[in-house]
Amino acid sequence: MSGFLSVLSREIRLSLRGGGEILTLVLFFVIVGAVVPFAVGPDKALLARIAPGIVWIAAFLAMLLGLEKLFGPDRADGTLALYRLADIPLSAVVAAKVMAHWLTAALPLILASPALALLLAMDGETFWRTVLSLLLGTPALAGFGAIGAAVTVATRRGSLLAPILIAPLSVPVLIFGVGAISASGGPDQAQAAALLLAALSLMVVVLSPFAAALAIDWGED
Amino acid sequence: MTEGQVHSPLCLRTFALGVGRGDTVLARDIALSVPAGSGLLLRGPNGAGKSTLLLTLAGLLEPLEGSVVLEGHDEDFGPAFHHCGHRNAIRPRLTAVETLEFWCGINGNAAMPVAEALDRVGLGRQAKLDAAYLSAGQQRRLALARLLVSARPVWLLDEPTSALDTEGQKLLAGLIGDHLAAGGIAVIASHDAIAVGGLGVFTLEAGA
Incomplete structure (x- = not known):
């Protein structure tokens, strides 16, 4: 357990001292959302309707940006090889990294989402559902991202x-993420989508450390 | 319990070991036997497979033929191998202390307090300094301190003297000497002389 916490605190320290790494992600997230009104025109009703999708796309793209620092620098400086000799399983190291990735690349986006809600003319209720849907769905994106990076x-x-x-x-994360926000199919459907999104996140977060650890082991040989 | 019994009686053996990268065999029929308390110096020209042999001993590469066995190692003790390669695994933006605390955290078996280990390798005054500001030799010393904070019976050192000054080389010889005296095993690939008594020598031929 102390090994897990060591990896987690190291990753968070590196991100916080990373010279604006987190700020870059947040700005990217806001800017992707902010350029959409310019592209689709200033139709407020249209914007409000597609706002959930825009928020999810912006979050998805911003989280992809943070992927390269997940394992790349560790491999370059030899840390990754030493992880394989550590007293904790490689999957535990990856699990700590997935959690740190979520804390440093997803949580800041969720905290910045009020800015996007304002820009996209979201109403209050939709905004809260967006926050909930991001909270439920972004762990799955972090898990998938770890697999891809590994x-x-x-x-x-x-x-x-x-x-x-x-x-x-x-794709399923985006589908159910947006489904959990828009109430177009009635409140029951939004709730079902939210539950499915939560189930997806739980499954990915549990399985992705093992898949990613396996991929790293094979890749390093 | 005497000092010599800190580690259970150990012996690192290889049987008809063949090492290489991918399908290319660099060296074959390597039969080593390194008992507890003794060290082995790997010699050989560039490209003879010294680093590959060390990686294979550590278990980071699969042997192409034969096997590596560490006899008498208690699995409950945790991993047996410390590997210290060309790359120091040091990241900018973390201080020397944080780097060592991190390694102690994930490698377990805390053997020496972090501050003491830094003093031992001569980095006591640089403890709070960003590791990226350390010179190449100091970074190598920090990498060696990693071996001190977590106890492991077998040290696999790849060119440990690179970037070290003469003081540093004496320090390294002292660390290896202490480790062997405590019943450890060391396998060292180096072109330099290592001032430790009783080191065996194993020479890898080029293009074997």
Whole structure:
């Protein structure tokens, strides 16, 4: 357990001292959302209708940006090889990294989402449902991201390949994430989507450390 | 319990070991036997497979042939191998103390307080300094301190003297000497002389 906490605190320290890494992600998230009104025109009703989708796309893209620092720097400086000799399983190291990735690449986005809600003319109720849906769904994105980063860590230009690999996996998260926000199909359907989203997140967060650890072990040989 | 029994009686053996990268065999029929309290110096020209052999001993690479056995190692004690490679696994933005505390946390078996280990390798005054500001030799000393904070019976050192000054080389010899005196095992790949008494020598031929 102390090993798990060591990895977690190291990752968070590195992110916080990273010279604006977190701020960059947050700005990217807000800017992606902010350019949409310019592209689709200033129709307030239309914007409010597509706002949930825009928020989810912005969050998805911003989380992809943070992927390359997940395993890449550790492999470059030899830390990854030493993780394999550590007293805790590699999957525990990855689990700590998934959690740190969520804390440093997803939580700040959720905290910044009021800015997007304002820009996209969301009403209050939709906003709270958006926050809930992001909280439920982003852990799954973090887990999928860890798998993608682990599979491509030994590959050159892997940081470009990882998003392509995990985009298809992330489609269900986007579908149910947006489904949990928009009440178009009645409140029951939104609730069902939210529950499914939570189930998906739980499953991915539990399984992804093992899958990613396996991918790293194979890639390093 | 005397000092010599800190580790259970150990012996690192290899049987007809073949090592290499991918399908390329670099060295084969390696039969080593390194008992507790003794060290082995790996010699050989560049590209003879010294680093690959060390990685294979550590279990980071699969042997292409044969096997590596560490006899007499208690599994409950945790992992047996410390590997210290070319790369120091030191990250900018973490201080020397934080780096060592991190390694102590994930490697377990705390053997020496972090501050004491830093003093031992001569980095006591740089403890609070960002590790990226350390010179190459100091970073190597920090990597060696990692071996001190967690106790493991077998040290696998790959070119440990690189970037070290003469003081540092004496320090390294002292650390290895203490480790062997406490019943440890060390396998060292180096082109330099290591001033430790009783080191065996194993030479890898190029293109074997």
